[in-house]
Amino acid sequence: MSISKKEQTLLDKIQEVSLRRGFAYPTGEIYGGLSGTFDYGPLGTLMRHKLINFWREYFVKEENHFEISGAIILPEKVFKASGHVDKFNDPLVQCKKCKSMFRADKVIEDNLNQNTDGLALDELDKIIVKNKLTCPQCQGEFMDAREFNLMLKTEVGSLKGNVSYLRPETAQNIFTSFKRVSHAMRAKLPFGIAQVGKVFRNEISPRQFIIRVREFTQMELEVFFAEEQLNDPPRFEELADEVLPILTREQQDKTEEEPLLVTADDAVKKGILPNAAIAYYLVKEKIFFEEAGIKPELIRFRHMLPKETPHYSGGNFDLEVKLSIGWTEVVGNAFRQQHDLTSHEKASKTKMGIQHIAGNVIPYVVEPSIGVGRTMYCILESCYKETDDRDWTWFQFPSTISPYDVQVCPLMKKDGLEEKALEIFDDLKAEGLEAIFDSSGKIGKRYARSDEIGTPYCVTIDYDTLQDETVTIRDRDSMEQVRIHLDELTEALVLLLSGEYSFTEMDKILKEKNES
Ligand code: GAP
Numbered sequence: 457m458s459i460s461k462k463e464q465t466l467l468d469k470i471q472e473v474s475l476r477r478g479f480a481y482p483t484g485e486i487y488g489g490l491s492g493t494f495d496y497g498p499l500g501t502l503m504r505h506k507l508i509n510f511w512r513e514y515f516v517k518e519e520n521h522f523e524i525s526g527a528i529i530l531p532e533k534v535f536k537a538s539g540h541v542d543k544f545n546d547p548l549v550q551c552k553k554c555k556s557m558f559r560a561d562k563v564i565e566d567n568l569n570q571n572t573d574g575l576a577l578d579e580l581d582k583i584i585v586k587n588k589l590t591c592p593q594c595q596g597e598f599m600d601a602r603e604f605n606l607m608l609k610t611e612v613g614s615l616k617g618n619v620s621y622l623r624p625e626t627a628q629n630i631f632t633s634f635k636r637v638s639h640a641m642r643a644k645l646p647f648g649i650a651q652v653g654k655v656f657r658n659e660i661s662p663r664q665f666i667i668r669v670r671e672f673t674q675m676e677l678e679v680f681f682a683e684e685q686l687n688d689p690p691r692f693e694e695l696a697d698e699v700l701p702i703l704t705r706e707q708q709d710k711t712e713e714e715p716l717l718v719t720a721d722d723a724v725k726k727g728i729l730p731n732a733a734i735a736y737y738l739v740k741e742k743i744f745f746e747e748a749g750i751k752p753e754l755i756r757f758r759h760m761l762p763k764e765t766p767h768y769s770g771g772n773f774d775l776e777v778k779l780s781i782g783w784t785e786v787v788g789n790a791f792r793q794q795h796d797l798t799s800h801e802k803a804s805k806t807k808m809g810i811q812h813i814a815g816n817v818i819p820y821v822v823e824p825s826i827g828v829g830r831t832m833y834c835i836l837e838s839c840y841k842e843t844d845d846r847d848w849t850w851f852q853f854p855s856t857i858s859p860y861d862v863q864v865c866p867l868m869k870k871d872g873l874e875e876k877a878l879e880i881f882d883d884l885k886a887e888g889l890e891a892i893f894d895s896s897g898k899i900g901k902r903y904a905r906s907d908e909i910g911t912p913y914c915v916t917i918d919y920d921t922l923q924d925e926t927v928t929i930r931d932r933d934s935m936e937q938v939r940i941h942l943d944e945l946t947e948a949l950v951l952l953l954s955g956e957y958s959f960t961e962m963d964k965i966l967k968e969k970n971e972s
Contacts (some may be wrong), residue, residue, distance in 0.1 A: 466780035470836045471665045474779060475851065477909055479503070479836070480829075482665055486693040492662025492670030494829070498590045502890060503861035504673070504828060507748065507835075508652055510856050511675045513827065514744055515528055519690075521648030521677065523643055526629025529612060532619045534628050535805035538796065540607055544624060547580055548604035548660050553596025559660040560601040560913055563589055574763025577601045578647030606657045608670075611880040618869040622656035626676045627823065631796040634680070638810050645812050645819055646689060646733075647678035651716075652828075664781060666829040678796075680819035681732065686731040695739040696721040702728055702773070703758045713783070715756040728759075730771040730791050735826045741775050749835045749854045750958055757789070768795035777834040786830045792821040822873070839910060845935065855953040861862065861889045862949055865904040867918040870894050877917040880942065887946045889953075907932050913949060937961045939970070 464472070482489030493872060496504055504773030516523050531814050533543045547560040560580040561572040567589050572580060580601045583589075600643065608622040623629065630649045637649055652675045662669050672859045681689065699714035700723055718728060722737040729735045738757055746752050760772040762853060775787035797818050801808040809816035839851045855861060855969055866877035874895055886892045894902045899916065914930040916937075921927050927945060929952075936959060940941045948966075951957045957965075 458833075466840065467664060468839060469849070470833070470840060473908065474500070474665070474836065477853065479832075491637055492659055492668070494666050494669060499686070500832070501797055503832060503853075503857060505942045506857050506859070507828060507831060508673075510748065511652070511744070512650075515677055515740065515824070516648075516650045516677070519648060521650050521679070522635065522637055522643070523650045523651065523652075524600075524625075524633055524650060526626065528623055529620045529655075530623050530628060530632075532621065533803065534632055534800075535607065535621050537799050538628050538631075539799070540621075540624060540628075541605070544606050545603040546606055546660055547577055548596040548599045549580075549584065551591035551594060551596040552599055554591060556591055556593045557604075557645040557660055558592070558598075560584065560598075562661055563592075563598075573761060573932075577603070604658075606659065608656045608658050616950060621655060623653075624657050625655055626651040626653045626674050628680060628795070630676065630678045631800050631882055632804075634797060634800075634808060635806060638800070645810060645817075646679060646681040646685050646764075648677050650675075650677045651801075652676075653655065666783065666833050668782075669829060669942040672830075675826045675828060677737075677824050678792075678821045679737070679809075681733055681822065682817055683820055686733045686822075689733040689736050690734050692732045693721075695736055696732075697738040698742070699740065700729075700735070700738055701756045703756050703776075704784065705759050705761060706726060708761060710961065723769055728867075729773070731822075734771065734773065734789065734791050734972075737822060738773060738775070741789070741824060741826075744835075745775070745777070745786075745831075747854060748831065748857050750777055750838045751851075752840060754834075756783070758783070758785075763861060766795075774794065777838075777919045779834065779837055784830065786827060786834055788823070788825040790823045790825070792823050794818045795858070796821060808848060808849045846904070846907065848904040848908055850907035850932070853910035853912070855912050855955070858912055859890070860892045860911045861913070861953050863892050863894055863902070863911045863914045865899060865902050865914055865916050866894075866895050867916060871919070872922060873917055873919070880915065880917060880945070883947070886945065887950075887951060889946070902937075903930060913952065915945065915949075934959060936960075936963060938966050940966055 463617050477499055479500040480494045480531050483493040483495050484490055540652040548557055550557045564570055564572050568587060584598055607624050610620055612618050612620045630651055655674050656671050659668055659670050697719050699717050701717055702721055702723060703715040720739050723729040724732045724735050734776040742755060745755055754777050756776050757773045758776050760774060766773050770791035770793050773789040774785040776783040777786050809818050832961050835857055839853050841852050842849045864877055864881040866873035881891055881893045903914055912932050916928045925942045928939050930937045946963060952962055
């Protein structure tokens with residue numbers, strides 16, 4: 457039986473429109489797909505580019521950090537030193553009967569709604585046995601839980617035994633590049649090294665569309681500070697009064713869900729955050745996510761509990777977004793202290809210190825690590841709209857993120873309208889706008905298709921255009937239209953897309969102009 461629109465969850469609806477309009481769909485779909493991998497289609501790819509470019513502008517260029525593009529396959533020694541070979545594990549349970557495998561913690565969470573963060577294997581076994589939890593596929597009993605390493609292992613070259621791994625995070629190339637980059641760029645503390653790239657995790661139970669997958673892209677930043685700079689990071693005063701929603705450990709002990717609202721400055725002064733450097737990046741993330749289309753009330757920073765935090769960390773603060781499936785981690789923020797550079801110095805016998813004022817120091821690290829696919833899903837869910845004013849669903853994407861900036865439509869294909877529209881379409885693209893052309897079907901259907909993929913504006917070419925060189929701009933959000941001369945079209949669109957003018961303001965200016 458097919459699921460009716462009413463019974464569909466929001467996740468189902470987002471997935472359905474994503475497949476149909478080609479945002480993202482299963483890899484090798486015609487062969488049944490590969491669990492935990494997705495291809496991004498034309499719309500998803502445009503959106504990814506915009507998201508990554510926005511991140512690059514805001515987190516890399518604005519901060520004068522350096523960006524690298526490291527290899528995906530890394531030698532085993534890197535991950536021995538980083539601890540991933542020994543510790544990057546999830547607890548796995550296998551069914552005695554059908555041999556299906558599941559994440560032990562997820563089996564418990566799904567069945568008992570009980571948080572299992574940080575529990576040891578024998579503690580998980582006890583809960584499974586006590587509650588008689590069985591295989592979701594065949595109701596068979598489970599074997600004892602065991603550790604399952606999440607890295608994808610491979611051998612490189614023709615010689616056997618040359619073990620390497622597909623990186624499970626982009627961070628490790630950054631640490632192994634630290635010495636080279638700092639020398640090559642004559643970098644002075646504090647500075648950051650950024651990387652965007654593919655990572656791989658052999659998740660036991662990939663699920664929830666692009667939220668938990670085996671191949672995904674991270675946008676990571678490792679920012680290196682001398683110890684005394686941690687409370688005096690550059691430009692902190694610009695953001696010090698911004699309010700951060702932080703769910704403290706005390707609140708979590710009381711099972712509270714709503715975060716404390718505290719300024720970045722106060723969060724540091726009251727010891728809620730370990731230093732101003734981390735506070736600065738949390739504020740930047742909040743602004744970044746809001747500008748990317750996530751509603752402010754859906755964002756919080758959760759102070760990870762001691763059992764969820766690695767021993768070397770001076771504090772982890774996940775940015776979580778409230779999705780229809782619950783609060784979900786989208787950014788891992790960690791104060792990694794000197795752990796990574798010290799571990800690599802020890803294992804590689806390469807000095808990782810950097811000259812700073814009077815001597816050589818191993819820097820402290822603040823790490824904001826953002827998942828691209830998860831961020832995209834959050835934007836899709838946060839911007840998804842079903843409204844009474846239209847019969848179709850639509851996305852209210854900000855122009856920072858919408859796949860297209862503008863759709864160009866001739867009212868009719870005949871009488872030279874299509875040719876004129878194509879000319880305008882080419883001009884807009886040449887001006888750097890991301891434009892799409894649509895000439896098929898009734899104009900109302902084309903507006904609906906445009907709204908459905910979240911394109912902020914439609915430009916329509918009609919018979920008047922041929923007479924007086926004017927076109928209409930239709931606003932996705934209000935569905936209002938305004939008439940404008942072609943000479944002013946690009947400038948008007950650029951101003952609207954940059955947010956400098958709202959559509960109502962533009963409408964007013966143009967109407968006044970037309971009347972005078
Ligand atoms: N270097 C730190 C690091 O990798 P993480 O918290 O393991 O930290 C960072 O990952 C982000 O990567 C997460 O907040 C999430 O957005 C994304 N991520 C992690 N595992 C994922 C998965 N299986 N599928 C999709 N995204 C994932």
